[in-house]
Amino acid sequence: MLQPLTDQAALAAVTAERAFLRRLEAGCSAPVAAHATTDGEIVEMIGRVAVHDGSLMIEQRGRSDNARLLGERLADQALAQGADTILEAAK
DSSP: OGGGGGOHHHHHHHHHHHHHHHHHHHOOTTTTEEEEETTEEEEEEEEEEETSSOOEEEEEEEEESSHHHHHHHHHHHHHTHHHHHHHHHHH
């Protein structure tokens, strides 16, 4: 019944952002940012993991027509660049 009220663009953006955070196992206090926008069927996202003082930041950008996979892929790329070390130090 509520399906007609769903904003598909907002749903796609938040799906990508949440997939990024979930893959990184990042909570509310983690130094992680994700921002996704849509252009038609394409989701564009920037994901960042940084130390609290901002002296080191890992940033990933990407585009895809699959929001969840985009978020997961960018998180995997961030992890490959050492995001897990930053997140562990932030705990």
